[in-house]
Amino acid sequence: MKQRKRRLTDPYEPQTLTRAVTHIRLEAANAGKLAALDDLAPVYLALCQQYVTLFCTDERPNKLRAPLFPTSLSERWQRVAIQQAAGIAQSWRTNRAQAYQDYVDDLLAYHEQQAEGIPDAEAEEPAWKEWSIPVLRQACIQANANVAVLEPSQDSSFDYWLTISTLQFRKQLCVPVKLAAYHREALKDKTINTSVTLNKRSDGWWLTLSYDKVVPVQTEPSAPVVGVDVGIANFLTTSDGQHYGTFHGKLAARHKRDRQKRRRKAKLRRCLKKKGAKKLPSTSSKSGQRLSRHVRQEINRAVNQCFAEHEGAQIAYEHLSVATMKYKARAMNAYLYASNLAHIPKQIAWNAARRGVAAIRVKSAYSSQECSMCHNVDRANRPNQQTFCCRVCGYSTHADLNAALNIEHRWGDDELRACKDRKAVKALLMQRHQAWRTQNGYP
Ligand SMILES: [Zn+2]
Secondary structure, eight states: OEEEOOOOSOTTSOEEEEEEEEEEEBOOSSGGGGHHHHHHHHHHHHHHHHHHHHHHTTSOOOTTOOOOSOOSSOHHHHHHHHHHHHHHHHHHHHHHHHHHHHHHHHHHHHHHHHHTTOOOTTOOOOOOOOOOOOOOOSOEEEEOTTTEEEEEOSSTTOSEEEEEEOSSTTOEEEEEEOOOHHHHHHHTTOOBOSOEEEEEETTEEEEEEEEEEEEOOOOOTTSOEEEEEEOSSSSEEETTSOEEOOSTTHHHHHHHHHHHHHHHHHHHHHHHHHTTOSOOOOOOOHHHHHHHHHHHHHHHHHHHHHHHHTTTOEEEEEOOOHHHHHHHHHTTTOHHHHHHHTHHHHHHHHHHHHHTOOEEEEOOTTTTTBOTTTOOBOGGGOSSSSEEEOTTTOOEEEHHHHHHHHHHHTTTOHHHHTOOSHHHHHHHHHHHHHHHHHHTTOO
């Protein structure tokens, strides 16, 4: 439904939000009308796949690459396929690189922990599993004006005509597009982007239109900064001591029920398999998917409330390493929580962009181990999950609040931002700690 252009380091730059209007059905006046599109889809998909594989392996993604593979598609269509494939490959490469960086950080953290001699019995050495190349399964065509043109209809029974080029030379397909009332409302007074997305599902063809919206940042650079820590016990903890949402309580109980249900199902499967049954109950968990959706709804609610209660403030939040969260969560047997935690920073970024709030993602290294008073970094500062108690200055508070304060202080901390890796962050923090010691007469 929504897409956001990447936010660079300037938090006061206006944000361009691309909003999608989905689920517009392509109505065919007669059954055979969309057949030309049905014919085109597999050819397009196969070609797009070839370029995805090329751009994920031998070549860097290049939207303007000259056509390489033989196909019956026109050159215009080939260019569309190349462009789409480059986009898919680029985001695959970016995500993979990010995951690999997270893995390297995790590995460093793991060895650090081993060297400090406080090994966690449940901790395992992180392992890297190479990603497989994306496989396009469903026909999804991101068409541009070279192959698909949307024009307002003169006839009042339809809203638009969509003219699509086909496999046949100079033969075009004209499809009437009828909008639902809520589509019409969403698109009112908007300039529709020239690129459109066509999706083929089991029940036919669907169209997605989109428009851009520029949101200026409303926050004053002098506005107070609020640090936001992300976690399992509290989805969000702000540096002024507020908590929003939690995995504990209702969600945890639901998760437990879901797990029990899946276990029972697995047991039943094993039992039936032994007896040689042909039909086994499915392993996919509908309730698990529902629970996941529910968790994300709770996250959205928590993030919304946090923004509503901090109007006028600027937001500093963590770059969360999803791999780290998963790795930490293994001990808690709560993989589900971890995979949803990554949704929180995304939701913060989206809310900030849409509300015109200045927000910055800061480095998360040692944010939970650093003392927000004296900068001492020590794993032993966390005697348990909830408590922070500094071994040097004795500062003691809720662990999430201490982390939120560190995140707040990292807003505009260029020295910290410039650190290349965890090691550099630690060295900088310990240097600051030494300065604090000198200033406060500690030996
Ligand atoms: Zn301290």
